[in-house]
Amino acid sequence: MxxxxxxxxxxxxxxxxxxxxxxxxxxxxxxxxxxxxxxxxxxxxxxxxxxxxxxxxxxxxxxxxxxxxxxxxxxxxxxxxxxxxTNSLQTSKSKKTSNIFAIELLDCNFARNISKSINPKPIHMQIQRGILAGLIGKVGSGKSSLLYGILEELKLTQGSLFVEGNIAYSPQQPWILNDTMRNNIVFGSIFDNKRYDNVVAACALNHDISMLPNGSDTEIGERGVNLSGRQKARVSLARACYSTAPIILLDDPLSAVDASTAKYIVDYVLNGILKGRTVIMATHSIISLQACDEIYLLDTNNGGIVKQETMESGNIKLSHYLEYLHIAGWSTFLIIPIFILGQGALLMVDYWIRIWTDNKYSISKYTYLILFTCLAYLTSSKNMHKLMVEKVFRSPLLFFDQNPIGKLLNRYSKDQAIPDETLPSQIKQALEGIYASIVLIGILIPWFLLTIPLALAILIYVRQQYISTGSALKRLDAISQSPIFAHFTETLQIAIKWTVEAESVFVSVERILEYCHLSTEATNKSEPRILSSNWPAAGSIEFINSTLAYREDLPAVLNNISFKIFPLEKIGITGAGKSSLAAAMFRMVENMACSGTILVDDIDIKTIGLDELRQRLSIIPQDPVLFSGTLRFNMDPFGKNDDREIHEALTRAHFSSTQSYKNFDNGLDGQITSSGTNFSVGERQLLCLARSLLRKSKILIMDEATAAVDNDTDQIIQATIRASFQDCTVLTVAHRIQTIIDNDRVLVMEAGRIAEFDTPKNLLKLTGKLYSILLWF
CATH class of the missing domain: 1.20.58 (Methane Monooxygenase Hydroxylase; Chain G, domain 1)
Structure with missing residues (x-):
């Protein structure tokens, strides 16, 4: 402001x-x-x-x-x-040592900028054509960074890098195009139906595609909003497989899939359709390493090496103008007489010159009060921005799934800039032209004011025809009976031009007001006397006939499920539909297709305000969320903890032992980039764990929180959770059986229903769903 x-x-x-x-x-x-x-x-x-x-x-x-x-x-x-x-590879002048290698890294070192190196030691690696090479290492050891270096996304600061042929890349966090399933896989290549079917089958996508409303032609939205994490990972993998690139880079492609799907992909992708191509795969999966021809261990301990919008048609509605004035405050109308006086004073200059030349007076004064008009528009713009922020922030999460980030940013940048910068100027010029015509005629020919209503009606009609048809205004007759009428004609043309321009820029106001009327989630406040200050005190959870669908036109992802979790229990959840349980707990989705009851400490969460509900529960999400700002802000955005507590949480989460943190400038005051891209995905998950340790909530939900870390780190984290959250109820959503096998009970989901729910020991005796999953290890 x-x-x-x-x-x-x-x-x-x-x-x-x-x-x-x-x-x-x-x-x-x-x-x-x-x-x-x-x-x-x-x-x-x-x-x-x-x-x-x-x-x-x-x-x-x-x-x-x-x-x-x-x-x-x-x-x-x-x-x-x-x-x-410049292209980082331009620094390499050496000749290739051999033609049998598809990729050669000869004493290479990479950096995000020239001053800070990613690797403490140069990397020497030679990958032969047609082999599968695995990259393993602890969290932050530089596996993803090495792939970025091969892709030339990092600057080569030392050594020589040679890559023969095109590269297809499947990132650790899958990128999904806002397009159909088929176009996400084909990705601009020539469509080959047989090749497409083979890739879809090898990546275990046949069943998923058959469940989509329009099969392969289903729009899957920006960032894959209609797909689960497992489906996104396989779509990204299928895209790399469908390409004809001789070199494939895979960044932990199996981290988001369960053991049986991982074994299937190893058999039909790594040992199948990719056989004969050069593949480099960063992974934590033991299953996938069995298919590798070579395995490279990175031991640097260094974590460094990223609804179709509706368009209004027709003219701007009168209600938008009225609402704009209402937001500015009706006191703004006081500016109108001030503006008239100012415009009259401006026109009086010419009149006083005429009097001056008649030697009647010798005084000339000039007053112009447009500053007040600018302040009025500034007030309206500020209030509109405040209202739009409030409505967007309180919109249901489905709104953010259906609306691309670029669309939201456009409303807050370009559309908001027009009322801030352009609209006051356009309205000022439009009013200036209109008032200049009326005041000038009123002074020189008072009786002509009687024709003003008719002239305004004609003006509005002509202007309306101009906007509706988009045709140019007919020029008024330049030859008039007197200089006064000629001047009035020219001024009238300018008035029409500026009023049309003013309405054109008012489109941005219309678009902003559209977001000011967004439907919001439920109330943020709980009903009076519902919650105690320490709720939830026990930590019991009960689902009663709960059904959840992300949209009313989509199939249910939770189908009439009922179960109860006792206070302080540690529950492992696996299978299809596990992450939807977390969405239901936080009331992420609420529509006519959702039904049933969820009780926390015997209180229906529908009676609890969203702010209080989400503040009293903790979650470590599948996609770790970090904000641009200091490490301290990301750990404790509300400033409730001191530095000692923050450092203790980082240590208990084993984030302090990572090389990235050791190299992190300024400690807690160090800057984290947008989305935390200066840390690896595994390190971001450790930060989210540390954040939960600070919250000290009675209920913690871990949604695939350790999917991007190696097995050793996973075991350390699980030990930390058992020690730090022993007085809490913990729900661990995971596809890794070793992550949940030592929980009090395991809930196995299948197609949105409860397949099994018992202690791990009893489930293994049943030789049921959990037992069949374990057979893949």
């Missing part, structure tokens, strides 16, 4: 200078003329006035162009930085 206020003040000063130029220029010119004892007649006065008016009109375009020049210089500077980027 401070920046916008400064901009409004600068714009106001520019307008004052522009409108003050003619009166003051005439004042000095006439003063100098009279000083030499010469009479000022009307002919000379109005010739000089016309000259300065033309000069002022043309000079304003230069003033308007200054912000554009400034913006252009900034854009050129940013583009120059991109154009100055």
């Amino acid at each position: 401070k920046w916008i206020s400064k901009l409004a003040m600068i714009s106001t000063i520019m307008y004052i200078l522009k409108d003050s130029f003619v009166p003051f220029a005439c004042l000095f010119a006439f003063g100098a003329y009279i000083y030499h004892h010469k009479m000022l007649d009307m002919t000379i006065a109005f010739v000089v006035l016309s000259f300065f008016s033309i000069l002022a009109r043309d000079s304003i375009y230069f003033i308007y162009g200054l912000p554009s020049i400034s913006n252009a210089l900034v854009a050129v500077e940013r583009l120059q930085k991109v154009l100055d980027l």
